[in-house]
Amino acid sequence: MAEHVTCQEVVELVTDYLEHALPADEAALFEQHINFCDGCEWYLEQMRTTVAAVGRIEEEDVPPETREKLLAAFRDWKRA
Amino acid sequence: MIAYKFLRRDGSSVFTGFRWPLPEGAPGAWVDAPVDPCRSGIHACRPAGLPYWLGRSLYEAELAGDIVEERTKLVASRARLLRPVSAWNDSLRDEYTRMCADRAHALAASPPLGQWDAVIEPSVPEGPALLGFVAARIAEERHGAEGYRDERARQTAWLVERLGLQDDTAS
Numbered sequence: 655m656a657e658h659v660t661c662q663e664v665v666e667l668v669t670d671y672l673e674h675a676l677p678a679d680e681a682a683l684f685e686q687h688i689n690f691c692d693g694c695e696w697y698l699e700q701m702r703t704t705v706a707a708v709g710r711i712e713e714e715d716v717p718p719e720t721r722e723k724l725l726a727a728f729r730d731w732k733r734a
Numbered sequence: 735m736i737a738y739k740f741l742r743r744d745g746s747s748v749f750t751g752f753r754w755p756l757p758e759g760a761p762g763a764w765v766d767a768p769v770d771p772c773r774s775g776i777h778a779c780r781p782a783g784l785p786y787w788l789g790r791s792l793y794e795a796e797l798a799g800d801i802v803e804e805r806t807k808l809v810a811s812r813a814r815l816l817r818p819v820s821a822w823n824d825s826l827r828d829e830y831t832r833m834c835a836d837r838a839h840a841l842a843a844s845p846p847l848g849q850w851d852a853v854i855e856p857s858v859p860e861g862p863a864l865l866g867f868v869a870a871r872i873a874e875e876r877h878g879a880e881g882y883r884d885e886r887a888r889q890t891a892w893l894v895e896r897l898g899l900q901d902d903t904a905s
Contacts, residue, residue: 657874657882658867674773682806685749686786690863 659683664694668701735797737778737808738899739815740789748789749777754815761796762815769800775809781899783807785870785889788830788863792822792897821897827862833892834865837885841872850875 659667659680664687670676671684688695716724742748745756755762769775778795779787783806799811835854842851850872857864866889874882893899 657879658871678804682804686806689748689787689789690860690867692860 655679656683659687661687661691661694664688664691665697668698671698672701672705735801735808735810736816737780737795737797737810737813738784738819739776739778739793739795739813740787741791741793743790745791748787754793757793757815757817761817764798764812764814766799766812769802769809769811775802775811776813777807777809778813779807781894782887782890784893785866785886788827788861788866792819793817794819819897819899826896830889830892830896831858831862831865834862834869834889837888838865838869838872841869841876841885847872847875 664684667676667680667684671681674681676684688698740748741754744753746753752765755765765776767775776795776797778797784792786806793815794817795813795815797808797810797813801811802809835858838854839851842848842854850868854865854868857868866886869889870882870885873885877884
C-alpha cells in the first residue's frame, strides 16, 4: 500500500473524496496530504464550494439553449 | 481508550469544522457520532499517528463505544477531550519543524539529492506537518517505503519524548 498521495492524485481523487466514495485507507492518505499541503487544502475548499453551489442545479433547471451550448463546447473540447 | 486529537486554534475540527466542547479544568462533554471511517465518527490517533495529523492544538481524548483502529488513526462512536497537551505550543512546533528540516538536509546530503535539498528551507514557513512529510519523503527516496515509515517512527519518538506521552507503538 502507498505511504502517501501526490498533489496530482489529490486532484484526481477529490470528487470521490467529497462523495465519500474513497475506501477508508485512501481517504486517510488524502486527508494526510490535505493536512500538510496548503495548495491542495485550498483546492479542496474551492471544490467543496463549487459542489455546494452547482450541486443544487437540476438537469431541468438548465435552459435548452444553454444545454446545447454546453454540449457543443464539450464535444469541441474532446476533439481538441 | 486514551488517544490524541489535533484541533484548530479555536477548538474546531480540522476536517469537519465541528466545535468541540473543550476541557476547562474538567473533561469536556461527551460527543457521539456513529462510526464509519472517514465519513462519520470521531477521529483521533495513537502517538504513532501524531506525525501524520499535526495541527495547531493537541488534546488528550478519551474514546469509548465502538472503536475502529486504522493504520494511522482511530475512529470512535464516542469521545470527550480530557486536557490540552500544553507542551505542544508554538515553540515546540518550531523546534519540531527545525528538527525535521535538519533531518531532511542530512538525508539529502550524501550522495547529494540537490532537487530535494532545495525544497527544504522554502518549506519551513509552512510548518511542522509539511516538514515531517518532506523528511519522510526524502528518506523514501533513499530507502524506499521502509525508509518513509522509519522516518515517521523517528518523528513519533521525538514527539512522544517532548510531549511526555506514553509510547504505545509496541502495543
